[in-house]
Amino acid sequence: MNPSVKLKFAERYGSEPLIIHAPGRINLIGEHTDYNDGFVMPAAIHMGVQFAFAPSQAAETSIYSLKYDEAFRVDLSKPGKVAQPGWANYFLGILHQLNERGLKTGNFNCVFDGDLPTGAGLSSSAAMECGFVFGLNELFKLGLTRLEMIHMAQWAEHHYAGVKCGIMDQFSSMMGKENHAFMLDCRSLEYEYLPLSLGDYTLLLCDTNVKHALSSSEYNTRRNECQQGVAVIAQKYPEVKSLRDLTAAMLPEFKDELPGVIYNRCRFVVEENNRVVEAGKDLKRGDLVAFGKKMFAAHEGLSKLYEVSCEELDFLVELAKESNGILGARMIGGGFGGCTLNLIRGSVVPSLVKSAGLAYYNRFGVEMTHYAVSPGKGTSGVAGYRSNSLNDYIDWVGVKSIYRITMQGRIYTTYIMKKALHLQSFLSGWPDSN
């Protein structure tokens, strides 16, 4: 946890803030399927964005980025998009929607910072949106549910950041659970938590430290290409409302009807959706070998059919294939740079990081960085925080009950020990301590 937001808040505004942590995410499998109403298998991670918030008596709202050492003053009645600083738009998008919903906040101060590398495909922007809306919801008792906040965060990304993303990132940041991934149906939004018991294996991110400029425009292009595919397919199969409804059996019928590129996009989405469902079964069976193979297959599809990979990512996945102790590896997130996710035996991590880092540097002249990741919980308050939402209240009551039972256990244990001592002294004829 980053203590600096609290310290900086005290230094700038001199009051006790509410602290919120919003995590980034990894995605085990199911890439570019969310906006096609398909399946994904993400997990929130421990790295994320931290916020300090408190109401302000001043006539303005101020948001301060510790990372950029930059403050932004907001007129809450006019939260329009701004050219600079870019980071403010994630927050302005949220404030715009609060206004649209007639939800009023008073002025407030906010300091934020994060340990998520930006451009690494770990959803730093979703963490910014989710943490911000969550914090305001708590601070001003707005009564928003987590699902409403997820939709508001996604809206901010579409309209203020210009990326027509699916729902995976915001959902993961809000709904993550410690030591669990989850399988999400992006159409119904039904989800199932899947315990991640990896035994000797672990999850390792290798960061290419490149982000090719075309990423957000190409992202929106992919989304359009999928819609073009659906438009053609729906003429024959009106029940196909999105690529989620296209089956592997229908696909060959469109081989000559669809332009090659569109056909490949459709094929990838059909195959990837099936992979997620099957990978869920692998995980439940504890078959990590089968799971890892699907990760490699997913990367192949992302690279060759969906064309969202890049030389650097392909290079790291190829290295992973040749390395002992790696069951699977693939790019994660939107693509065109960022990280690969590796399912790797814990004992080989140091040697892999060394050899892959060297090979990567020799090939591209860029440092590869790495992060060991484990699934963490979704957006929540930190240290001394009390929630207004029912779910969080239940969590808190749960923790409190465990505490009470433990305390009672200690009282009973002391009582029984005292009685035993009493009995022993009685039997031996010694005076006891009472």
Ligand code: GLA
């Ligand atoms: C980005 C988007 C997500 C998802 C992934 C690709 O992270 O924000 O909605 O589409 O790319 O799976």
